Amino acid sequence: MLTYLGKRLLLAIPTLVVVSFVTxxxxxxxxxxxxxxLMGQHGDPNVRRRLEHQYGLDLPPLxxxxxxxxxxxxxxxxxxxxxxxxxxxxxxAEQFPTTALLACLAICTAMLLGLPAGLIAxxxxxxxxxxLVMSGVLLxxxxxxxxxxxxxxxxxxxxxxxLPSSGWEGPQYWVMPVLVLAARPAALMxxxxxxxxxxxxxxxxxxxxxxxxxxxxxxxRRHALKNAFLPVLTVVGxxxxxxxxGSFVVETIFGIPGIGYESVHxxxxxxxxVIQAVALLVATIFITVNLIVDLxxxxxxxxxxxxxxx
Amino acid sequence: xxxxxxxxxxxxxxxxxxxxxxxxxxxxSASVIAAMVIGAALAPWLAGYxxxxxxxxxxxxxxMAGHLLGTDNQGxxxxxxxxxxxxxxxxxxxxVEAIEVIIGVSLGLLAAYRGGLWDTLLxxxxxAMFAFPDLLFAILLVGILRPTSPFAGFLTVFVALAxxxxxxxxxxxxxxxxxxxxxxFVEAARAIGVPDRQIILRHxxxxxxxxxLVAATVDIANVVLAEATLSFLGIGIQPPYPxxxxxxxxSLPYLRSAPMLLVYPAAALAMLVLSFNFLGDALRDAxxxxxxx
Numbered sequence: 193m194l195t196y197l198g199k200r201l202l203l204a205i206p207t208l209v210v211v212s213f214v215t216x217x218x219x220x221x222x223x224x225x226x227x228x229x230l231m232g233q234h235g236d237p238n239v240r241r242r243l244e245h246q247y248g249l250d251l252p253p254l255x256x257x258x259x260x261x262x263x264x265x266x267x268x269x270x271x272x273x274x275x276x277x278x279x280x281x282x283x284x285a286e287q288f289p290t291t292a293l294l295a296c297l298a299i300c301t302a303m304l305l306g307l308p309a310g311l312i313a314x315x316x317x318x319x320x321x322x323x324l325v326m327s328g329v330l331l332x333x334x335x336x337x338x339x340x341x342x343x344x345x346x347x348x349x350x351x352x353x354x355l356p357s358s359g360w361e362g363p364q365y366w367v368m369p370v371l372v373l374a375a376r377p378a379a380l381m382x383x384x385x386x387x388x389x390x391x392x393x394x395x396x397x398x399x400x401x402x403x404x405x406x407x408x409x410x411x412x413r414r415h416a417l418k419n420a421f422l423p424v425l426t427v428v429g430x431x432x433x434x435x436x437x438g439s440f441v442v443e444t445i446f447g448i449p450g451i452g453y454e455s456v457h458x459x460x461x462x463x464x465x466v467i468q469a470v471a472l473l474v475a476t477i478f479i480t481v482n483l484i485v486d487l488x489x490x491x492x493x494x495x496x497x498x499x500x501x502x
Numbered sequence: 503x504x505x506x507x508x509x510x511x512x513x514x515x516x517x518x519x520x521x522x523x524x525x526x527x528x529x530x531s532a533s534v535i536a537a538m539v540i541g542a543a544l545a546p547w548l549a550g551y552x553x554x555x556x557x558x559x560x561x562x563x564x565x566m567a568g569h570l571l572g573t574d575n576q577g578x579x580x581x582x583x584x585x586x587x588x589x590x591x592x593x594x595x596x597x598v599e600a601i602e603v604i605i606g607v608s609l610g611l612l613a614a615y616r617g618g619l620w621d622t623l624l625x626x627x628x629x630a631m632f633a634f635p636d637l638l639f640a641i642l643l644v645g646i647l648r649p650t651s652p653f654a655g656f657l658t659v660f661v662a663l664a665x666x667x668x669x670x671x672x673x674x675x676x677x678x679x680x681x682x683x684x685x686x687f688v689e690a691a692r693a694i695g696v697p698d699r700q701i702i703l704r705h706x707x708x709x710x711x712x713x714x715l716v717a718a719t720v721d722i723a724n725v726v727l728a729e730a731t732l733s734f735l736g737i738g739i740q741p742p743y744p745x746x747x748x749x750x751x752x753s754l755p756y757l758r759s760a761p762m763l764l765v766y767p768a769a770a771l772a773m774l775v776l777s778f779n780f781l782g783d784a785l786r787d788a789x790x791x792x793x794x795x
Contacts, residue, residue: 210630218646330783334776336727338734338750339768342757350758437638441731445754456735459645471642 196490204479208472212264215471216257219464247271264472270465274458280469283454288473290360291443291450295435297366298373302431306378307424310385314420315412317390325382332379337438341372341445358447369446373438377431384427389420422493429485433478518712521788528784531777538774542588549582554742562760574749574763575756583744584770590733590745591774594659595726599718601664602725606671607714611702613672614679624676628669636666637728644737655740663728667721674717678710712789720782723775730771746771 244250247270248259263270269280313325348368349357359365392398393416401411439452447453451470458466522528541548550570551557557577564572571580613624631639643662649655682688683706691701732738733747741748746767753763 207630215642218642221647330776330779334723334779335772336730336775338731338747339772342750342754342764343768346757346761346764433636433638437641440638440641440735444735459641460736462646462648464646467642467646471638474638 197487200483200486204483207479208475209261211475212261212472213257215468215475216260217253219468220253247273260468264469269469269472272458272463272466274461274463274466280465283466284451284469284473287449287451287454290448291436291439291452294366294369294373294439294442294448294450295432297370298435298438299377299428299431301370301374302377302381303428305374306381307385307421309378310382310424311389311412311417311420313382313386314389314393315408322386325386329379329383332375335375337372337375337441338445340375341368341442344368344372345445358445360446360448360450365446369442369448373435373442376438377427377434380427380431381424384424385420388423389416392416392420418492422489425485425489425492429482432481433474436474436477518788522784525784525788527780528788531780531784534773534777535781538588538770539592541585542592545582545585545589549579549585551579551582553578553583553586553744555579555582562756562763564762571766572762574752575760580763580766583749584746584766587744587746587749587767588770588774590739590743591726591729591771594663594729595722595778598660598663598667598725599722601660602668602671602721603714603718605664605668607675607707607710609668610672610675611679611706611710614676614683615698615702615706621676624672628673631666631669637731640666640728640732641735641737644732648737652740652743655738659729659732659738662732663725666728667725671714671717671721674713675710678713679706682706682709712785716782716786716789719778719785723778723782726771726775726778 241250248256251259260270267281269284271277272280272283309325309328313322316322345357345368348355355367356365398411398415401415402408406414436452439450440456441452442448443450443452444456451473454466455470457463458470546552555578557573557579560566560573560577562573562575566572571584574580574583609624613621640662643665644658647658647662649658688701688705691705696704729738730745730747730750733745734751736748736751738747739745749767750764750771753760753767756763
């Protein structure tokens with residue numbers, strides 16, 4: 193188990209370095225210097241030199257990258273160009289909890305909705321529940337958050353006036369953003385849960401369990417469920433990537449003060465230090481979550497552990 | 503291919519088409535896609551207006567004579583903008599997917615057939631790409647490059663989406679090709695001295711067509727959604743050229759007073775994406791009945 197953990201950790205580091213390298217040097221591809229933005233109408237070359245020096249932009253690119261990496265490891269992610277030169281790490285520390293809460297609520301909602309739906313569809317294979325669930329899955333997979341969000345807003349906030357339409361001040365504000373974010377992961381989980389369950393139900397040991405006289409409920413609870421759930425774990429991990437990107441859209445629509453909202457603003461304002469930091473943060477979270485999922489997988493399924501240890 | 507094999511091949515295709523035609527969801531979604539393709543192609547003739555024509559006398563009008571679906575907040579004809587928006591969605595969906603298929607199939611085949619360094623390289627690069635939420639990468643790429651001219655804008659969106667999406671296609675092709683390579687008929691071909699190039703083109707590729715077709719169809723839906731997301735966030739297709747994603751974000755301030763501004767582009771987008779998803783599922787069922795569940 194420890195060997196496996198060590199291997200996976202070691203593999204995560206080069207991936208992170210590649211991601212940081214790419215996001216850092218993407219900034220160099222951008223047309224125009226960020227200093228131009230900062231200077232506005234000023235043309236004073238002295239001011240420009242001072243600013244360039246302050247942001248380390250007068251160094252050779254590789255040295256800038258090294259500085260960026262070393263500072264990032266120390267928790268210093270640079271200073272925002274647009275936001276009165278505030279430290280980026282401070283901005284992230286303020287906004288990240290909101291996004292994290294949103295993402296966690298969404299993933300829990302998705303699991304609560306998606307897993308039972310997929311299970312019912314598998315048990316009633318080709319029956320009405322199966323058809324309903326599968327149609328729902330296709331519908332939700334095809335409806336992007338920026339369509340679902342305004343539609344919900346129109347219905348629940350403007351017409352029925354059950355919920356506030358935007359803001360982030362209490363649990364009643366959480367409902368719509370969480371539902372919108374959870375829709376696609378829930379659909380994907382339901383689809384995978386269904387096909388995984390169908391696979392398991394075809395196995396010999398399930399027939400054996402039936403043959404020795406267990407009821408269907410017992411067979412599913414004791415024998416099928418655990419094995420069917422395993423592949424779904426991967427989707428749960430991958431959903432985090434979607435949730436982080438989805439938060440860009442959802443936070444913008446609902447006016448939620450999180451990382452996504454900030455990122456969209458930074459992208460529109462070309463605030464590179466913030467964009468780079470967000471990219472690095474998202475990649476780190478995504479890699480970490482997938483690492484945890486893989487470890488859980490190895491923990492639950494001895495076959496994976498055995499494969500990896502060799 | 504011998505005459506017999508050719509015959510068997512076309513018979514299999516015929517029955518796949520028949521199975522597809524018996525599936526009502528497939529027929530409906532293929533018709534929706536066909537209708538949108540025709541609408542997009544004939545947009546200048548069907549629209550009645552240019553996509554940037556402004557009718558200042560009628561702003562935010564409901565459906566009226568001269569404006570089939572009414573006008574938006576700038577007095578632009580919604581029907582015309584929907585049709586020209588379909589051009590953007592479909593062009594990006596199909597062209598990006600084509601680029602992706604070309605890159606993914608060639609790299610996937612190369613990795614599976616040559617193995618060794620090629621395979622390791624492909625797997626490591628795709629691993630790194632998968633380690634990053636794909637749409638986010640496209641958002642960052644387009645957001646940082648932020649091209650100024652409209653043409654460069656289109657190009658950046660194309661490149662970003664193709665760059666982000668090819669790895670999954672390469673993985674699918676690699677996996678399928680690896681399995682095929684071990685089959686007896688490929689081994690037999692190799693044993694009688696058929697050159698690699700011919701084995702790949704004549705034996706592997708034809709057998710890979712159905713998984714590629716299924717994956718590509720479903721993937722077009724994702725590309726269309728990705729473009730709409732970029733445009734929604736304001737970094738995709740730039741005005742005055744219409745994109746459904748942009749129309750949706752422009753409609754939000756008028757959600758209360760003119761909800762139809764949202765409903766039209768949202769419905770068009772959802773319908774197109776749903777159709778590609780349905781068609782992909784139906785193709786999978788039709789091409790490989792064994793997978794049917």
